[in-house]
Amino acid sequence: MTPSPTRKHLSEFAVNLYSARWLMIPSWQIGTDGTMDPKYAEISENCHIYLICRRPGFSYDPFSFVYEDGKIKGDLVYKAAGVPHKIPFEREFALYDGAVEVVLSPYPHREIHTLDQNGEMVRYLPATALGIGLGIHVAERSLGDLEVLYVGQAYAEGKRTAIDRLKSHSTLQKILATVQYNMPDDEIFVLTFEYAPYRIISMFDGMAKNPIKGEVDEKRFISIQNNPLTKHQQICLIEAGLIRYFQPEYNKIYKESFPASDQGILSACYELDFSALAVEINTDELDFSLYSKTVRAKQHHIAQFDLINPRERLSFFLLENENAGPVIRADVISPSR
Structure with missing residues (x-):
């Protein structure tokens, strides 16, 4: 009979990484030469x-669209599983900068254009932007669900932003081509996230039997405080954690293997004896939810990982039931090796 795992130390420590500010950018804007608002550029x-x-893409219905009395009226159109849906809208729409006319862009009618007296475009309003501004994704929850197709690092020692990297990103081009062919009614968004410096979460098991405690245990905590994870190490943990959690279709590494004791990105965690990792991502600010083929749609996700084998040692997330042995939580991902 295999002996039950025991608590090695009185205290256990976890790395907690959580998202802060974020941006949501339609993929077609990635390659444009437009200038981003300074406030958003700083976040990017x-x-x-x-x-x-x-998610499903929006367009304007050319048969119902009108501009009269300073208002735009009509229907936003989208398809879900090939079935068309229409959502009526009406809003004030003033003309600026010499514009004298309002028209729809050519098929598939994704934008409203304002034109000057020479027929030159002055401003434009994408159907997607109008839909988000009207909160349609809040009223119709399926339009607020974003399927995660790929997770990547947006930070390269401060030298290139996510937008810069994506302009020549082969995976993005592959995804765009595939979606255009297989899901022509959908559109692609790029979400960029800033992460706050990590937090150390501690847990003390007062029920543990003969754990290491006292000065030895205190020195572990002091070592963790005196040897902080670098920004690069934190970003690698976030990327790997989100890939393993969402298992996006177009990611290859970490989908099944993370976490593992022989992975270099975890070496600092093992050296400091962190026993768990929690990576959070939150999109509730704009009422959007993230999901994948393996994870249901939610606005706040917490990917939780045991970094040590829960069958060999009680970890941060592992609780001990005196009668039935350790209780392994289904929502915590165990090491692959």
């Missing part, structure tokens, strides 16, 4: 992780 320049996601 400080983002650490990006997600490539998809």
